[in-house]
Amino acid sequence: MSTTPPLDPLGHLADDLAQVRAQGLYRPLHVMSSANRTRVTVDGREAITLASNNYLGLNTHPRLIEASLDALRRFGAGSGAVRTISGTMALHEELETELARFKHVEAALTFQSGFTCNTGVIPVVAGEPDLIVSDAFNHASIIDGMRLSKAPRVIYRHKDVAHLRELLATARREGRADGQAYRAILVVTDGVFSMDGDIAPLPGIVAAAEEQGAAVFVDDAHASGVLGRNGRGSVDHFDLHGRVAIQVGTLSKAMGVLGGYVAGSRTLREMLVQRARPFLFSTSHPPAVAAACIAAIHVLEDEPELIERLWANTRRFKAELARMGFDTGVSETPITPVMVGDSAAAIRFADRLLDEGVWATSVVFPTVALDGARLRTIVTAAHSDEELDTCLDAFSRVGRELGLIAG
Ligand SMILES: Cc1ncc(COP(=O)(O)O)c(C=O)c1O
Numbered sequence: 001m002s003t004t005p006p007l008d009p010l011g012h013l014a015d016d017l018a019q020v021r022a023q024g025l026y027r028p029l030h031v032m033s034s035a036n037r038t039r040v041t042v043d044g045r046e047a048i049t050l051a052s053n054n055y056l057g058l059n060t061h062p063r064l065i066e067a068s069l070d071a072l073r074r075f076g077a078g079s080g081a082v083r084t085i086s087g088t089m090a091l092h093e094e095l096e097t098e099l100a101r102f103k104h105v106e107a108a109l110t111f112q113s114g115f116t117c118n119t120g121v122i123p124v125v126a127g128e129p130d131l132i133v134s135d136a137f138n139h140a141s142i143i144d145g146m147r148l149s150k151a152p153r154v155i156y157r158h159k160d161v162a163h164l165r166e167l168l169a170t171a172r173r174e175g176r177a178d179g180q181a182y183r184a185i186l187v188v189t190d191g192v193f194s195m196d197g198d199i200a201p202l203p204g205i206v207a208a209a210e211e212q213g214a215a216v217f218v219d220d221a222h223a224s225g226v227l228g229r230n231g232r233g234s235v236d237h238f239d240l241h242g243r244v245a246i247q248v249g250t251l252s253k254a255m256g257v258l259g260g261y262v263a264g265s266r267t268l269r270e271m272l273v274q275r276a277r278p279f280l281f282s283t284s285h286p287p288a289v290a291a292a293c294i295a296a297i298h299v300l301e302d303e304p305e306l307i308e309r310l311w312a313n314t315r316r317f318k319a320e321l322a323r324m325g326f327d328t329g330v331s332e333t334p335i336t337p338v339m340v341g342d343s344a345a346a347i348r349f350a351d352r353l354l355d356e357g358v359w360a361t362s363v364v365f366p367t368v369a370l371d372g373a374r375l376r377t378i379v380t381a382a383h384s385d386e387e388l389d390t391c392l393d394a395f396s397r398v399g400r401e402l403g404l405i406a407g
Pocket of ligand 1: 113114115116118139141190192194219221222250251252253258259260
């Protein structure tokens, strides 16, 4: 029996959108007509931004700009193909050699973004015969990578090493549903958690994994260029070299450009080249991107004062917010959430700050829990003392006006 097709087969999109709006969760895009420096023009207004992941201000560093211009002139705007066909340029390989050297590992492989790196790597390193044990607050790209992997997975409470240990012991003792032992167990964690700015307890995680013969995978998207010597990441920060099998990093945040990379063994790299789907089926970085990323590594090595400045600014900003009475959650890094709770209140807070010339993004459900709405701020190495003062004044004024702090 034939049925009459609906007149608007995608009509549910409009309904879904109306629901998002009704819940007060609609997120407009703010449009910049300037570079993403500390002072930006956003939606036609001048503001100091606390909304970027540009930790070290490298996106406009002269050495990165020069390197990309040079590559653009010499090698063109695009790479022309996926890596495995004809899209591997000497610059891509040079970047990977430099990353491996920088991270003190055998080999590295780059992806178009940190997101595609996670969705590409996880399904290659874990599958149906394996188990993934994952922190409850891991990034969406890890979650998608795990889903694509088809590996069974269990979640440990956020940063709870005792819980992780328990789950690992159970997994070893009981094995898979069919009674067989797992082929491999992979413990997966963010190095720095992107919404709260807290650091994974990597020494405990590594010890727990070693006890049960599991491998560790750390996603250092927010630790790259921020933690460890010259920004080498959380493994370096905790001096765990050689004990973390897979380190993912991003080139899109502190490195100031775009991309993701995985650092580990030569075998890991070779297998990813054969099987990682975003590597096999999506065009490689434009040469200018690869060249700028190489320059970014060299800047990290040559200008350690940028990371010192990032941390000095961070300490000052956090201390002042706390002194005013704001709740900055559990952050230990430059990601400083300013907790609000209610989504509509967080959106209002961000709107009022923008009126006052300060851009801080509100983060609401579903990125965080329904009652966990917040502003997410990141000060960078590039912010001047005066710019931080201006931001802090605005937080104080608007916070009091909205009843978020006493005064
Ligand atoms: C933990 C984590 N992993 C991966 C990513 C994705 O990185 P990229 O922006 O390079 O795709 C992010 C960025 O939001 C992140 O916070």
